[in-house]
Amino acid sequence: xxxxxxxxxxxIVQKGGISIINCAYENTAFDYFPWYQQFPxxxxxxxxxxxxxxxxxxEGRFTISFNKSAKxxxxxxxxxxxxxxxxxxxxxxxxxxxxxLIFGQGTTLQVKP
Amino acid sequence: NAGVTQTPKFRVLKTGQSMTLLCAQDMNHEYMxxxxxxxxxxxxxxxxxxxxxxxxKGEVPDGxxxxxxxxxxxxxxxxxxxPSQTSVYFCASSWADRGLFEQFFGPGxxxxxx
Numbered sequence: 001x002x003x004x005x006x007x008x009x010x011x012i013v014q015k016g017g018i019s020i021i022n023c024a025y026e027n028t029a030f031d032y033f034p035w036y037q038q039f040p041x042x043x044x045x046x047x048x049x050x051x052x053x054x055x056x057x058x059e060g061r062f063t064i065s066f067n068k069s070a071k072x073x074x075x076x077x078x079x080x081x082x083x084x085x086x087x088x089x090x091x092x093x094x095x096x097x098x099x100x101l102i103f104g105q106g107t108t109l110q111v112k113p
Numbered sequence: 114n115a116g117v118t119q120t121p122k123f124r125v126l127k128t129g130q131s132m133t134l135l136c137a138q139d140m141n142h143e144y145m146x147x148x149x150x151x152x153x154x155x156x157x158x159x160x161x162x163x164x165x166x167x168x169x170k171g172e173v174p175d176g177x178x179x180x181x182x183x184x185x186x187x188x189x190x191x192x193x194x195x196p197s198q199t200s201v202y203f204c205a206s207s208w209a210d211r212g213l214f215e216q217f218f219g220p221g222x223x224x225x226x227x
Contacts (some may be wrong), residue, residue, distance in 0.1 A: 011152065030178030034215070043117070043218030044156070079156050089155055098163055099144050099207050100171065103155040
């Protein structure tokens with residue numbers, strides 16, 4: 001019940017295309033859903049996050065779509081660029097006093113020029 | 114600000130050896146975390162701390178110990194290393210903003226146990 005399942009494991013997209021990464025969770029107590037971006041040899045960094053009181057959040061070319069009833073959320077990268085090539089992790093947590101995150105398995109995105 | 118730093122960056126151990134990984138943060142964060150990253154498994158929480166002098170177990174704590182004697186430092190120890198502990202280890206720190214925690218990660222330590 002603590003798992004977050006992420007798909008696909010890898011993704012290849014042409015420059016200018018839309019990249020879509022999906023995550024699903026079981027624990028209905030989760031109420032904070034961040035996405036982290038990781039470049040090779042670096043630590044992950046927060047990209048965008050959403051709370052379940054909204055169905056969508058957009059920051060520039062990055063959008064999170066959230067479906068509370070289906071217990072699913074997804075990351076959409078519009079106009080994908082080669083510089084977006086990285087590993088993306090979804091995560092979930094119960095807001096409170098520990099900040100513990102449960103991460104998905106990760107998606108390696110390659111954007112071809 | 115250096116953010117979150119980790120020492121060392123790389124290490125090779127033989128089975129049974131011990132070592133300590135050091136994490137330091139200069140952001141005055143209360144919360145600190147140790148994760149391990151393995152291919153296809155994402156990041157898994159080993160131990161965490163919600164303040165100086167406190168520690169708690171995460172998802173995969175076996176074979177590891179931690180200490181948080183100073184607010185800015187979080188140490189991860191391996192008492193008797195095993196090949197299954199070959200991994201990339203990340204430290205993170207965070208502060209709470211209305212119950213939400215943005216975690217800031219260090220650059221990682223790549224550990225190989227032979």
